Amino acid sequence: MTARTWVENIGRLTVEGVTEMGLGAALLAESLYWLAAGPSQKQPVRVTAVLQQAMEIGIKALPITAVLSVAIGVMVSIQGIHTLKIFGAESQVTLGVALSVTREFAPLITGILVAGRSGSALAARLATMKINEEISALTVMGVSPVRYLVAPALVAMMIVLPLLTWFSDCIGLAGAGLYISADLGMQFGAYADELRNVLAVDDVMHGIGKSVLFAMLITIVGVVNGSIVTGGAEGVGRVTTRSVVHAIAAIVITDMIFAFIVTR
Amino acid sequence: MSDPLAIEVKGLRVEYGGRAVLRNVNLQVRAGEVMVIMGGSGSGKSTFLRHLLGLEKPAAGEIRILGDDITQMSWAQMLELRKKMGVAFQSGALLGSLTVGENILLPLREHTRLDESTMRIMMRLKLDVVNLPGCEDLMPSQLSGGMIKRASLARAIIMDPKLLFLDEPSSGLDPVVAAAIDELILKLNEAGMSMVVVTHMLESAFKIADRIAVLGDGEVLVSGTIDEVRASKDERVQALLNRREKHEELPPEEYLKRLTTRPEART
Numbered sequence: 001m002t003a004r005t006w007v008e009n010i011g012r013l014t015v016e017g018v019t020e021m022g023l024g025a026a027l028l029a030e031s032l033y034w035l036a037a038g039p040s041q042k043q044p045v046r047v048t049a050v051l052q053q054a055m056e057i058g059i060k061a062l063p064i065t066a067v068l069s070v071a072i073g074v075m076v077s078i079q080g081i082h083t084l085k086i087f088g089a090e091s092q093v094t095l096g097v098a099l100s101v102t103r104e105f106a107p108l109i110t111g112i113l114v115a116g117r118s119g120s121a122l123a124a125r126l127a128t129m130k131i132n133e134e135i136s137a138l139t140v141m142g143v144s145p146v147r148y149l150v151a152p153a154l155v156a157m158m159i160v161l162p163l164l165t166w167f168s169d170c171i172g173l174a175g176a177g178l179y180i181s182a183d184l185g186m187q188f189g190a191y192a193d194e195l196r197n198v199l200a201v202d203d204v205m206h207g208i209g210k211s212v213l214f215a216m217l218i219t220i221v222g223v224v225n226g227s228i229v230t231g232g233a234e235g236v237g238r239v240t241t242r243s244v245v246h247a248i249a250a251i252v253i254t255d256m257i258f259a260f261i262v263t264r
Numbered sequence: 265m266s267d268p269l270a271i272e273v274k275g276l277r278v279e280y281g282g283r284a285v286l287r288n289v290n291l292q293v294r295a296g297e298v299m300v301i302m303g304g305s306g307s308g309k310s311t312f313l314r315h316l317l318g319l320e321k322p323a324a325g326e327i328r329i330l331g332d333d334i335t336q337m338s339w340a341q342m343l344e345l346r347k348k349m350g351v352a353f354q355s356g357a358l359l360g361s362l363t364v365g366e367n368i369l370l371p372l373r374e375h376t377r378l379d380e381s382t383m384r385i386m387m388r389l390k391l392d393v394v395n396l397p398g399c400e401d402l403m404p405s406q407l408s409g410g411m412i413k414r415a416s417l418a419r420a421i422i423m424d425p426k427l428l429f430l431d432e433p434s435s436g437l438d439p440v441v442a443a444a445i446d447e448l449i450l451k452l453n454e455a456g457m458s459m460v461v462v463t464h465m466l467e468s469a470f471k472i473a474d475r476i477a478v479l480g481d482g483e484v485l486v487s488g489t490i491d492e493v494r495a496s497k498d499e500r501v502q503a504l505l506n507r508r509e510k511h512e513e514l515p516p517e518e519y520l521k522r523l524t525t526r527p528e529a530r531t
């Protein structure tokens with residue numbers, strides 16, 4: 001590869017990236033427009049569509065969220081006890097577990113899970129619809145595809161992901177409590193009391209707040225990737241994979257920026 | 265006095281990446297007529313249709329649909345016009361997550377305030393028109409190619425549009441089903457709908473068309489009645505009508521030059 005080709009590729013990728021970010025911002029703005037102005041134009045965002053999406057994103061993800069949350073809770077407890085043992089302070093593990101799970105692990109793991117499960121499904125669905133001319137069909141019927149497809153997914157994601165994160169907090173801390181009780185011989189009730197003392201509402205809201213941002217990112221990344229599909233089934237597969245990678249990268253980077261701004 | 269125009273296209277130019285796909289296309293569709301757009305693969309038929317439907321903006325030109333220039337219209341203005349238009353896509357484009365009945369009901373649900381039972385009666389009526397009675401609870405994946413085209417047609421006519429666009433309505437179907445679709449198109453035309461039908465099926469075109477426009481090399485090669493098109497002296501039109509591939513005769517030196525020169529250097 002010559003230096004010129006290399007520079008050209010970087011330039012092209014930069015332009016594509018900026019274009020996609022612009023498309024994402026435009027889709028977000030249009031979704032918010034339809035949510036606000038849709039009812040007055042007799043084109044409301046359908047509640048049934050939001051509920052349908054919420055069911056898909058949230059209720060069906062509960063079992064796998066529970067399993068991963070318990071695993072994370074136990075894992076953080078093991079590492080916490082192991083580290084604190086060095087200082088003979090393993091009884092202080094509850095503080096570390098409580099803050100780690102609520103501020104970081106629950107929102108992060110739930111976000112990654114939903115990005116892989118629902119963000120990719122959204123991208124695949126929209127890409128398939130575009131290739132089958134279903135998006136064009138909606139447009140010529142006078143139905144805004146953003147109002148009909150994107151806005152319900154966005155609303156559902158922004159409601160359900162914080163709830164899933166809160167669910168993950170509860171299950172993760174319960175899993176951690178069971179392990180800590182067993183390992184340190186502490187009563188589960190004593191663990192719960194200590195949790196109440198060390199955990200502030202702010203800590204839980206820190207994680208919930210992040211999950212709202214993650215919800216927006218997952219939806220927009222899925223929609224942008226779904227809408228730029230080209231080619232047939234191969235194209236759908238490509239944008240689906242791309243959507244998962246982009247959403248997870250966006251979540252982790254946003255998490256770091258959020259932590260930097262809010263925690264320091 | 266001549267019939268009012270359902271569609272008037274003036275000086276339409278469409279470019280993709282600086283390359284002109286359509287150049288100075290002019291066309292008129294009279295109210296109540298069936299205009300068939302024909303042309304070989306890559307002639308710009310589908311691109312032309314997408315512009316007529318307002319799905320894409322042209323580089324230049326005017327597209328008047330029922331009197332309004334859609335190249336200058338906002339989404340809200342287009343919405344009112346779209347309620348008077350019906351479209352059946354080549355693939356059917358039924359929403360895969362909805363049943364056939366829900367697909368047909370979608371425009372009614374979005375644009376009218378009719379009660380559910382009235383809408384359902386209208387949906388069943390249209391299913392009867394396209395000869396798909398009792399199929400409302402089936403999913404699109406359970407339908408054959410011909411049934412998908414019919415269901416798509418039922419959705420296109422559910423709002424009783426003034427103007428109907430059909431993209432390759434009988435392609436990929438066996439001759440019996442294709443003939444039935446043609447009969448259906450004629451029946452709908454008798455009810456007063458103006459139609460634009462894009463097709464490459466000669467038999468179908470000659471059966472349903474009041475007038476035909478042949479697209480080729482990004483322009484309208486000829487437009488007129490079936491006899492006028494048949495009488496065209498343009499060899500590209502004759503090649504299409506006689507199903508002959510157009511062979512370009514090049515002197516050997518020119519052919520060698522084409523093989524050995526990069527595409528952008530040729531012009």
